[in-house]
Amino acid sequence: MSNLVPKLESLAVSVTNQLKPNEEPTREGAITPRINRLSRPLEAIDIPHKKINSICCIGAGYVGGPTCAVIAAKNPHVKVTIVDLNAARIAAWNSDKLPIYEPGLDEVVKTARGRNLFFSTDVEGGILDADLIFVSVNTPTKIKGIGAGFAADLGYVESATRKIAEVAKSDKIVVEKSTVPCRTAQSMRYILEANAKPDIKFDILSNPEFLAEGTAISDLFYPDRVLIGSLDTESGRSAAASLADVYAGWVARDQIITMNLWSSELSKLAANAILAQRISSINALSAICEATGADIDEVSYACGLDSRIGPKFLKASVGFGGSCFQKDILNLVYLSESLHLPEVATYWKQVVEMNEYQKRRFTNRVISCLFNTLTGKKIAVFGFAFKKDTGDTRESPAITLVNYFREEKAYISIYDPQVDEAQIWMDLTEPGVVDETEAVKRQVSIAADPYKAAAGADAIVICTEWNEFRDTALDYQQIYKEMKKPAFIFDGRLILDAKKLGRIGFKVETIGRPRTTFVQTTDFE
Ligand SMILES: NC(=O)C1=CN([C@@H]2O[C@H](COP(=O)(O)OP(=O)(O)OC[C@H]3O[C@@H](n4cnc5c(N)ncnc54)[C@H](O)[C@@H]3O)[C@@H](O)[C@H]2O)C=CC1
Numbered sequence: 001m002s003n004l005v006p007k008l009e010s011l012a013v014s015v016t017n018q019l020k021p022n023e024e025p026t027r028e029g030a031i032t033p034r035i036n037r038l039s040r041p042l043e044a045i046d047i048p049h050k051k052i053n054s055i056c057c058i059g060a061g062y063v064g065g066p067t068c069a070v071i072a073a074k075n076p077h078v079k080v081t082i083v084d085l086n087a088a089r090i091a092a093w094n095s096d097k098l099p100i101y102e103p104g105l106d107e108v109v110k111t112a113r114g115r116n117l118f119f120s121t122d123v124e125g126g127i128l129d130a131d132l133i134f135v136s137v138n139t140p141t142k143i144k145g146i147g148a149g150f151a152a153d154l155g156y157v158e159s160a161t162r163k164i165a166e167v168a169k170s171d172k173i174v175v176e177k178s179t180v181p182c183r184t185a186q187s188m189r190y191i192l193e194a195n196a197k198p199d200i201k202f203d204i205l206s207n208p209e210f211l212a213e214g215t216a217i218s219d220l221f222y223p224d225r226v227l228i229g230s231l232d233t234e235s236g237r238s239a240a241a242s243l244a245d246v247y248a249g250w251v252a253r254d255q256i257i258t259m260n261l262w263s264s265e266l267s268k269l270a271a272n273a274i275l276a277q278r279i280s281s282i283n284a285l286s287a288i289c290e291a292t293g294a295d296i297d298e299v300s301y302a303c304g305l306d307s308r309i310g311p312k313f314l315k316a317s318v319g320f321g322g323s324c325f326q327k328d329i330l331n332l333v334y335l336s337e338s339l340h341l342p343e344v345a346t347y348w349k350q351v352v353e354m355n356e357y358q359k360r361r362f363t364n365r366v367i368s369c370l371f372n373t374l375t376g377k378k379i380a381v382f383g384f385a386f387k388k389d390t391g392d393t394r395e396s397p398a399i400t401l402v403n404y405f406r407e408e409k410a411y412i413s414i415y416d417p418q419v420d421e422a423q424i425w426m427d428l429t430e431p432g433v434v435d436e437t438e439a440v441k442r443q444v445s446i447a448a449d450p451y452k453a454a455a456g457a458d459a460i461v462i463c464t465e466w467n468e469f470r471d472t473a474l475d476y477q478q479i480y481k482e483m484k485k486p487a488f489i490f491d492g493r494l495i496l497d498a499k500k501l502g503r504i505g506f507k508v509e510t511i512g513r514p515r516t517t518f519v520q521t522t523d524f525e
């Protein structure tokens, strides 16, 4: 199998040769013909391939859990076992309170669990039994060593790969589901080949996941595309066809795209980078709006009507969060630097820097409107999750904002409908530093509902766009009565009707709209 490696090098070249760089795509057809040229539509791959009867997914997280639960629900004849080293997480998957909140997930799990969907800590048993193994473990940013702060920590991918090599007694298709740097499949191949029992064959596929949290189930039910990367060998194409059959349980064949491994790996990083870049672009423009009197929602709307731009991912905000955008862009920055492409690295890094700037800028606006000091003031933070409809707080902008408010000596009361209290304390403290927890608790409290969070507060700061924070859902009249005056609302998500709340008496400050309240004395001079 080691003779595959030189062929990997030539693969990229052979795919590049298929492109016609001089061909100018039409405006309407800029994307579609290009994909067709690059990909190998599956129906055209008339190649014998194995039927998948048993799947194991290593990693029962936000991706492995929902993705493989949907695969099981849509393929009742395929046994799907999701394994994880984290026993508490597996116990939760086997209980009535699933470890993650995701609309529609409960129903999917109930449909298949115990029938052909199983959650287990028996990683070895899962591997032994499977024809196809998804590796869906975490790939966080490295915090120490070479590449710290940028490169992906592939330790979990490596240990899952080593476990597969150690345990497997039959041929396996190993699928990268985790988001990984370009050419990780090559490292996985080396590890498998160096450690597996003789005569066992591994095919490695890249099958990145594009679901977004909060909409995971509908994203999985109706994906824009399913991407499968494989080696352009008979064995690679055959493995891709086997995996494609699994998705064909519910996804139209022409939406299942195949391409070379490295393109597939890079496409995932690229998609996240481009999505985040749109948010940073609109957030950069929101600063111009605030200074000029333009309204960012109107600017987004006007730009989004251009069919080349489109309306999605142009919502200004207090900054993007989530476990992946920042991590994946930093990963791309690291990759670019490693490839001696410093200009490319600088370009992508700016997307993350703009995001940090947006959070600082919004905090400065809060401080400035509250008469230039937060000392001793109470700030009600509405929302702690990184977006609505999830309990996930990873890289949530709310964490950064609360920390900034703490530095300014404010008291903060947090309400979020889905985030566990313990998670909030973990996010606001260094793990294991008990003294720090006590210090945080002197300044931060967690409220049972938004009314309690806002009672006696000087300001409300909307960090997450939960529907229940809208002015059509909450009784802002009641909230106003219980707040200190002047009562401020800082809408970091553009979800409130500022005029309506203004009529109640609130001073409303909205991201991407000019400031309406308290002009500093220096402005009069
Ligand atoms: N969260 C999201 O919405 C998306 C995440 N991704 C990518 O998917 C990957 C997984 O992300 P999440 O599911 O969010 O991570 P997660 O942290 O929620 O889940 C990963 C799970 O893998 C388990 N694990 C780690 N090493 C293991 C091993 N050797 N054996 C068994 N279990 C092991 C951990 O205990 C954990 O439960 C990452 O690469 C991420 O970038 C891709 C698309 C969307």
Ligand SMILES: O=C(O)[C@H]1O[C@H](OP(=O)(O)OP(=O)(O)OC[C@H]2O[C@@H](n3ccc(=O)[nH]c3=O)[C@H](O)[C@@H]2O)[C@H](O)[C@@H](O)[C@@H]1O
Pocket: 179, 209, 210, 211, 212, 213, 214, 272, 275, 279, 312, 313, 314, 315, 316, 317, 318, 319, 320, 321, 322, 323, 324, 325, 386, 387, 388
């Ligand atoms: O690789 C991943 O982990 C996933 O990352 C994102 O999904 P996710 O982070 O779950 O959620 P998004 O809806 O993309 O939101 C990310 C952040 O951007 C913010 N956002 C999003 C859209 C927008 O217009 N403005 C904006 O500020 C959200 O509030 C949130 O904080 C991508 O959308 C998924 O396709 C991808 O699979």
